[in-house]
Amino acid sequence: MDNKFNMTVKNCDLYYGDFHALKNVSMDIDEHEVTALIGPSGCGKSTFIRIFNRMNDLVEGCRVTGDIRIGGRNIFDKSTDVPLLRKNVGMVFQKPNPFPMSVYDNIAFAPRTFGMGGIKKRRELDAVVERSLKQAGLWDEVKDRLRKNAMGLSGGQQQRLCIARALAAEPKILLMDEPTSALDPISTGIIEDLINELKVNYTIVIVTHNMQQATRISDKTAFFLLGEVVEYGSTEEVFTKPQNKKTENYITGRFG
Amino acid sequence: MRTKAHKRKVLKYVCLKIAALCGLAISLAALVSVIVFVLMRGLPYVNAQLLFGDYGKSPSIKPAFAGTMYLIVISIAIAAPVGIGSAIFLTEYTNSKSRLIKIIRVATETLAGIPSIVYGIFGYLVFVAALGLKYSLIGGGITLAVMILPVIVRSTEESLLAVPKSLREGSYALGSSKVRTIFSVVLPCAASGIVTSLILAVGRVISESAVLILTIGMVVNKMPENFASPGTSLALDVYYFGSHGYPEQAAATGAVLLVLVMSINALATVLGKIFGKGELVNG
Numbered sequence: 001m002d003n004k005f006n007m008t009v010k011n012c013d014l015y016y017g018d019f020h021a022l023k024n025v026s027m028d029i030d031e032h033e034v035t036a037l038i039g040p041s042g043c044g045k046s047t048f049i050r051i052f053n054r055m056n057d058l059v060e061g062c063r064v065t066g067d068i069r070i071g072g073r074n075i076f077d078k079s080t081d082v083p084l085l086r087k088n089v090g091m092v093f094q095k096p097n098p099f100p101m102s103v104y105d106n107i108a109f110a111p112r113t114f115g116m117g118g119i120k121k122r123r124e125l126d127a128v129v130e131r132s133l134k135q136a137g138l139w140d141e142v143k144d145r146l147r148k149n150a151m152g153l154s155g156g157q158q159q160r161l162c163i164a165r166a167l168a169a170e171p172k173i174l175l176m177d178e179p180t181s182a183l184d185p186i187s188t189g190i191i192e193d194l195i196n197e198l199k200v201n202y203t204i205v206i207v208t209h210n211m212q213q214a215t216r217i218s219d220k221t222a223f224f225l226l227g228e229v230v231e232y233g234s235t236e237e238v239f240t241k242p243q244n245k246k247t248e249n250y251i252t253g254r255f256g
Numbered sequence: 257m258r259t260k261a262h263k264r265k266v267l268k269y270v271c272l273k274i275a276a277l278c279g280l281a282i283s284l285a286a287l288v289s290v291i292v293f294v295l296m297r298g299l300p301y302v303n304a305q306l307l308f309g310d311y312g313k314s315p316s317i318k319p320a321f322a323g324t325m326y327l328i329v330i331s332i333a334i335a336a337p338v339g340i341g342s343a344i345f346l347t348e349y350t351n352s353k354s355r356l357i358k359i360i361r362v363a364t365e366t367l368a369g370i371p372s373i374v375y376g377i378f379g380y381l382v383f384v385a386a387l388g389l390k391y392s393l394i395g396g397g398i399t400l401a402v403m404i405l406p407v408i409v410r411s412t413e414e415s416l417l418a419v420p421k422s423l424r425e426g427s428y429a430l431g432s433s434k435v436r437t438i439f440s441v442v443l444p445c446a447a448s449g450i451v452t453s454l455i456l457a458v459g460r461v462i463s464e465s466a467v468l469i470l471t472i473g474m475v476v477n478k479m480p481e482n483f484a485s486p487g488t489s490l491a492l493d494v495y496y497f498g499s500h501g502y503p504e505q506a507a508a509t510g511a512v513l514l515v516l517v518m519s520i521n522a523l524a525t526v527l528g529k530i531f532g533k534g535e536l537v538n539g
Contacts, residue, residue, distance in 0.1 A: 053429060060351065087431035097422040099441055109440070110430040162426070169430055 004071040005088070005172040005203055006031050007052060012066030014047060016059065021047050023227045025066075029220075034195060034204045036214035036235065039224035039250070045207040046094075048224070049175045052205070053089040054082055070173070087114060090166030094178040096158035098150040098165070103142050106150045106161055107132050110169035128168055136164035137194055156187025163194065174198065176206040180213065192217050211251055215239055223247045291514065298511025301504040307512070311477040315497060315505050317512065319479050323393060323472065323487035324462060326480060330397025331404060331461050336454055338401075339408030346409070347416040348438055367406035375403045376470035384471050391473030394483040399467050404457040411456075415449025416442060448531030455524035459517050465491035490516070 007029040014022035022044045029035050037045040047056065054075065056062045068075055075085055087110065099106050107129045108116070116125050129146070133139040138160045142153070150161055159179060166174060176195075180188040195204060195217050208214050214221050215235060222232040223246075231238055231247040242248040309316040350357050379399025389395035419442050427437040443450075468474070473486030476496050480487035488496070490513045497506035 055425065055429060058425070058428060083431040083433060085431075086429055091429040093422060093426065093429075095422060097420070097426040099423060099426065100445055109427070109432075113430065113432050113436055165426075165430065 004031065006071065007173070007203070007205075008067075008069045009051070010067040012051065012064065012068055014044075014051070014056065014065075015061075015063045017061040021227050025227075025229050027222060027229060027232055029203065029205060031203050032199055032201075033219040034199050034206065034217055035220045035222065036218035037205065037207045037222050037224060038209070038211065038214050039230075041209075043224040044227040045224050046177050049091075049177060049205050049207060052173065052175060053086045053091055054080075055086075055091065057082070083113070087169045088171050089173045089175060090169055090171035091175045092159070092162050092166055092177065092179045095182050096155060096162050098153070098158050098161050100149065100151050102147050103133075103150045103153070103161065104129055104146040106165050107168045109165060114169070132164040132168040135167050135198070136160045137190060138164055154187075156183050156190065159183060159187065159191065160194070163191070167198075171202065173203045173205070176204065178207050178209060181209060188213075211239075223250060225250070291518075294507070294514050295511050298507040298509070298514075301508035302511060303508075306505060306508055315476070315493075315502055317490060317493050317505075317509050319476060320488045320490045320493040320509070322480050323492075324489045326393040326483060326487065327397050327400060327468075327472075327489055328458055328461050330394060330483065331400035332454065332458060334398060334401035335405045335408055335457065339405050340412050340450060342405075342409050343412035343416055344438060344443075347413055348434070348442070364406040364409050368410065371466075372403060372464060373466040373470075375399055376467040378402070379467060380470040389484070391471065391475075391486040392484050393472055393480055393487045396468050396472035396487075396489075397483070399471050400461050400464060403464070403467060404460055407460065408453055408457055411453035412446070412450050415446035415453070418449065419445040448528050451531060452524045452528040455520060455527065459520040459524075462489075462520065463491055463513065463517055465489070465495055468492050469495070 007027075009025055009027045009029075012022055012025045013020070025044075025048065037048065039045050050056045051064060051068055052070065052075070056064060064076060070085075070089070074080075099109065108125055111125055111128050115121075116128070130139060130143075133142060138157060141157060142161075145152075150158065153161060159182075163174075163179070180191050183191070192213065195206065198204060199219075206218065218235045220233065221235040221238040223230045223238065223242075223244075225246055231242060231244045233243075238247065239251055242251065305314055306316055308318055311319060346357060346360065376399065379395060379402070383389045383395040383398050384391060389398075423441050423445060424437055427441045432440070468489055469492065472488065472492070474488050474492050474496060475486045476488045476493055478485075478487075490509060494506050494509045494513060497503070497509060
């Protein structure tokens, strides 16, 4: 991949078996922006972001058509190195999913996959772990318990651990699938602040059910409904003067 | 009306509770009486000569200890890698809905239900006779491996399936290959279940006798020299002593065997708890 990591999607259709989950979706996402995907449950938002790191490959009977490019390269090309793609396109899930191992080993997981395994690289690895935890705002809370099992952290800490774990792979793009829906308001606030800091260095696509969250953190917003993109534009415009009646109904809480 | 219905409900509840308590009491009593009876009859005859002495005028179970150890090593060394490998293949590499997998599942369940004497005759015909291993610990060990294999496959499969999908996804999302996901995330998470199932398999090996009557030769009075020697096991010694005029030694060996199997089961529980700490509990 070259150095640019903008994402372009043209005429993307996605099927789960016979179910047509995404219908002719086209969207351009620029670098260093936060794009929020909103819409009612089951409208295809999560399915859509899982295209970019090809997590849909893991779903049996899932078929994707269309032209999906990151940095100009078609990621569904046969020559795509899927592990490398996933290294560059990190993902944070709805429910925190730390591995049942130490905090340190969690963060070191991806670096070790990509050649930082040996004892010689120990110092380098220590540095990556510290930097990633600092980026995720978790360092001060866990620096004395790096060897303790990550399952002992609170829910909010676990989610920031998962963010740090994704950052340790040194991605360019961060996909976040409702990262705060399982968290309390304080942890949510911390993670939103974090997203605002991270967008300097990363391109972030975030799925959210929380309208206020979308307005607080995103530059652009896309409204999904039944597998289609109804409206896509700058967050301010989508929320203040939506072009489509359906968008207006949704953001004013009249349905969904 | 209401009070009548209520009274009936209470009565029903009390009856069920008494029935459940009776069931519990009977099963507990059966277990306790077996243990107490075997230990009371056996323990007085457990002595140094029986446990560690050379087999001379009076019998010793030293050869049986050695034989049992050989059998455990052989059967686990074969069945553990094959069984765990098959379980990994079944859960991680195949579509759980495919017909082949269903057939394999039914086959493993059927294998687990086959009477052990049938495994014994199979082992005798195949390993002892056809493959020329003769009456030997290795012949019996391989037969035992075949016998415990389906049990190991089933329980390992269950442990692997219990690992949440979210952990596998988390690993793949970090760019891990399938192999790295399996070895670094899935297997460590399932370790407690797998270790427990292996220990329980050891318990089955120790307590098995029917298979061994037909395969290892029941040589009770000689220490086995190596894997290819004929030999005996603790469970076989009980049978041998009992049917050859040593009822006291049979009772004593039975007590030793019982204590051994109970400690193995306790070990499985304890290890399961230790390994299981902090695992798979999210949030």
